[in-house]
Amino acid sequence: MSDNEVAPLETAYGVDHHVTRADAPDRPAQEGGPDMVQLLSPEGERVPHPELDGIVDALSDEALRGLYRDLALVRRFDAEATALQRQGELGLWASLLGQEAAQVGSGRALRRQDYAFPTYREHGVAWCRGVDPVNLLGMFRGVNHGGWDPNEKNFHLYTIIIGAQTLHATGYAMGVQRDGDVGTGDEGRDTAVIAYFGDGATSQGDVSEALVFAGVNNSPVVFFCQNNQWAISEPNEKQTRAPLWHRARGFGFPGIRVDGNDVLAVYAVTKQALDAARTGQGPTFVEAFTYRMGAHTTSDDPTKYRVSAEVEVWKHRDPIERYKRWLTTTGKADADFFDAVDAEADELGGSVRERCLAMPDPEGPEMFRHVYAEEHPVTAREREWFEGYHASFEEEVAR
Amino acid sequence: MSSTTLAKGITSGLRAAMEKDARVVLLGEDIGKLGGVFRVTEGLQKDFGEDRVIDTPLAEAGIVGTAIGMALRGYRPVVEIQFDGFVYPAFDHIVSQVAKLHSRSLGTVRMPMVIRIPFGGGIGAVEHHSESNETYFAHTAGLRVVACSNPHDAHWMIRQAVESDDPVIFYEPKRRYWDKGEVGEAPDGDLGSARVVREGDDVTLLAYGPMVKTCLQAATAAEEDGRSLEVVDLRSLSPLDTGAVLASARKTGRVVVVHEASTFLGIGAELSAMLTEEAFYELEAPVLRVGGYNVPYPPSRLEEEFLPDLDRVLDAVDRSLAY
Numbered sequence A: 001m002s003d004n005e006v007a008p009l010e011t012a013y014g015v016d017h018h019v020t021r022a023d024a025p026d027r028p029a030q031e032g033g034p035d036m037v038q039l040l041s042p043e044g045e046r047v048p049h050p051e052l053d054g055i056v057d058a059l060s061d062e063a064l065r066g067l068y069r070d071l072a073l074v075r076r077f078d079a080e081a082t083a084l085q086r087q088g089e090l091g092l093w094a095s096l097l098g099q100e101a102a103q104v105g106s107g108r109a110l111r112r113q114d115y116a117f118p119t120y121r122e123h124g125v126a127w128c129r130g131v132d133p134v135n136l137l138g139m140f141r142g143v144n145h146g147g148w149d150p151n152e153k154n155f156h157l158y159t160i161i162i163g164a165q166t167l168h169a170t171g172y173a174m175g176v177q178r179d180g181d182v183g184t185g186d187e188g189r190d191t192a193v194i195a196y197f198g199d200g201a202t203s204q205g206d207v208s209e210a211l212v213f214a215g216v217n218n219s220p221v222v223f224f225c226q227n228n229q230w231a232i233s234e235p236n237e238k239q240t241r242a243p244l245w246h247r248a249r250g251f252g253f254p255g256i257r258v259d260g261n262d263v264l265a266v267y268a269v270t271k272q273a274l275d276a277a278r279t280g281q282g283p284t285f286v287e288a289f290t291y292r293m294g295a296h297t298t299s300d301d302p303t304k305y306r307v308s309a310e311v312e313v314w315k316h317r318d319p320i321e322r323y324k325r326w327l328t329t330t331g332k333a334d335a336d337f338f339d340a341v342d343a344e345a346d347e348l349g350g351s352v353r354e355r356c357l358a359m360p361d362p363e364g365p366e367m368f369r370h371v372y373a374e375e376h377p378v379t380a381r382e383r384e385w386f387e388g389y390h391a392s393f394e395e396e397v398a399r
Numbered sequence B: 001m002s003s004t005t006l007a008k009g010i011t012s013g014l015r016a017a018m019e020k021d022a023r024v025v026l027l028g029e030d031i032g033k034l035g036g037v038f039r040v041t042e043g044l045q046k047d048f049g050e051d052r053v054i055d056t057p058l059a060e061a062g063i064v065g066t067a068i069g070m071a072l073r074g075y076r077p078v079v080e081i082q083f084d085g086f087v088y089p090a091f092d093h094i095v096s097q098v099a100k101l102h103s104r105s106l107g108t109v110r111m112p113m114v115i116r117i118p119f120g121g122g123i124g125a126v127e128h129h130s131e132s133n134e135t136y137f138a139h140t141a142g143l144r145v146v147a148c149s150n151p152h153d154a155h156w157m158i159r160q161a162v163e164s165d166d167p168v169i170f171y172e173p174k175r176r177y178w179d180k181g182e183v184g185e186a187p188d189g190d191l192g193s194a195r196v197v198r199e200g201d202d203v204t205l206l207a208y209g210p211m212v213k214t215c216l217q218a219a220t221a222a223e224e225d226g227r228s229l230e231v232v233d234l235r236s237l238s239p240l241d242t243g244a245v246l247a248s249a250r251k252t253g254r255v256v257v258v259h260e261a262s263t264f265l266g267i268g269a270e271l272s273a274m275l276t277e278e279a280f281y282e283l284e285a286p287v288l289r290v291g292g293y294n295v296p297y298p299p300s301r302l303e304e305e306f307l308p309d310l311d312r313v314l315d316a317v318d319r320s321l322a323y
Helices: A053-057 A063-087 A098-105 A123-129 A133-141 A164-178 A205-217 A246-249 A263-278 A307-314 A319-329 A336-357 A364-368 A377-398 B006-020 B044-050 B060-072 B087-100 B136-137 B151-163 B211-226 B242-252 B269-280 B300-306 B311-323
Strands: A116-119 A194-198 A221-227 A255-259 A284-291 B002-005 B024-028 B054-055 B076-080 B114-119 B144-147 B170-173 B180-183 B195-199 B203-207 B231-234 B236-238 B255-262 B288-292
Touching: A053 A164, A053 A263, A053 B180, A053 B288, A063 A098, A063 A133, A063 A194, A063 A263, A063 A319, A063 A336, A063 B114, A098 A123, A098 A221, A098 A263, A098 A284, A098 A319, A116 A164, A116 B231, A123 A133, A123 A246, A123 B311, A133 A246, A133 A336, A164 A194, A164 A205, A164 A221, A194 A263, A205 A221, A205 A246, A221 A246, A221 B180, A246 A255, A246 B203, A255 A263, A255 A336, A263 A319, A284 B024, A364 A377, A364 B180, A364 B242, B002 B151, B006 B024, B006 B151, B006 B180, B024 B060, B024 B144, B024 B231, B044 B054, B044 B288, B060 B087, B060 B170, B087 B114, B114 B151, B136 B170, B136 B236, B136 B269, B151 B170, B195 B242, B203 B211, B203 B242, B203 B311, B211 B255, B231 B242, B242 B255, B242 B269, B255 B311, B269 B288, B288 B311
Parallel strands: A116 A194, A194 A221, A221 A284, A255 A284, B024 B054, B024 B076, B076 B114, B114 B170, B144 B170, B203 B231, B203 B255, B255 B288
Antiparallel strands: B002 B180, B144 B236, B195 B231
């Protein structure tokens, strides 16, 4: 093998599209720096943190094992969806590979009454909210544009327009304030909102506007930025000159960078931020420093723009491996547990596949439904025409 | 019955809507203490508080974007866009989010939002303050688009818009804000309906917003020449009240559409196409359009040349009758 060739990754990540061209430009290594909160090193060792240790220590062993189960099942679901796309069953898939800890850690910090506003990659958060994962496939299969009731699990529809949902989250939080559901001291009532977005989204005006509105209103919203280093083909340094978490200060509220591949740190930092929001202390900007191990979506080819050495570095920071190591060395989980999770993951993959394939295509007239809440004559007339037009063929066939 | 201005008709309509439903909140720039640059929300913050009449940061995408979130929380936001030409930063939220959320959620989410836009020219304003951008929104499925033309409709239509479970773009004819009229005890039909505001036999004039008054003046002038013009106030642009339009067109056989917006792909283009499809054999003349030219809204010293006026309307009437 010549120096310019790179062997395919054998890989926990399954696919080989991390193999990259050797002439891609060098990038500075992505290091979280000394300000990054980390409770679990990539080697799986617990890093003490006087301020946050209490939050993690309060978790039962069962809850800790639950986090592992979430991470593993979400990765398995994601892999199944990628496979379904490769087999033509989904038109597109946006993989969360590598970002499981950022999503599960933050998702499990939410309370039932809290509300999450996702991008289109928050499959792990959806899982934590209790959204049936098959529902997430609908828009990627092309049978709907979302299709779940956001209020059922307090998980808004996926938003494709980058950054738009940060404003929706802020407005929702302004509603929460007007309902008096902040700072009452009632754990079942005080409500926080979390807005998910990526590093690319921070360049959108909407995100800055959301930070302004949330800041001046002191709204109970956590801005959870998964900095996965890449906005399709554009590296972080094309989006920002300063670390993203620094941005919060200019809007008048705290920002914090957390190791996004450390599920314990993400959980603790997010919980702290959500608690601050619920108790009336206003917004927090959390930058979860992570990495998009896969392509942007299944339509993307990262070999055209990033080097495999970079991916290798992040492979060693894998969120699931380090957590498994820690659970094992501390005796919080044993081989039987991991085997059981593996079996459950395979079962999930199989059932997701089966239910995806069974998803019916919508009937033509469905497109006219729900355009308006109250009847709109133009849409009603066109639907009538559409049905008559198609019925005319059936009549012809019948003759 | 009480005589009031069109602007104050909206104020009293908003007040009634807010008294009736505590979930109605107003958002906009300068709408609190100042009462809005046109004073449409004057006094409302004093009476309903800063939580319900919200002076927002100066960012239109932010205003509509956060209003979406408030609607998701169960509120009924009424957004004020300060001037027509300032709505574009919010365009994405209106077209990609507000209009689509009901459909995307398969009917589980509603967007009972009103977006008020003072529109049109004729007040000698600087750039971006005189536009008529209704076609952009009428072209977007999921939105309702209406325009009031007089104090009575201003009062009742804003109340109906607030009560609608669909998002409504509510156009206010800014040069008619100070026109006075009576506000009656009940609305004239539902929000999607047109209204014949002057009966006539020879030619139908279709108009909305500020051009209704212009058309009524044209009809009065034409009467002196022995011509009987019927004036239909469309009131709703999405949906169009095609039944009312067709009834008038069939009666007179001649139709002239009048609006300030450019005629190219304007509401008149849709009306013309619809009338050709539905009433081809009943028309005595092609549907004619009187509107703005296909140019950026001109500097105010030229706006009289740009805007349809009584003479241009009557010119079109002459041309229609010449067929």
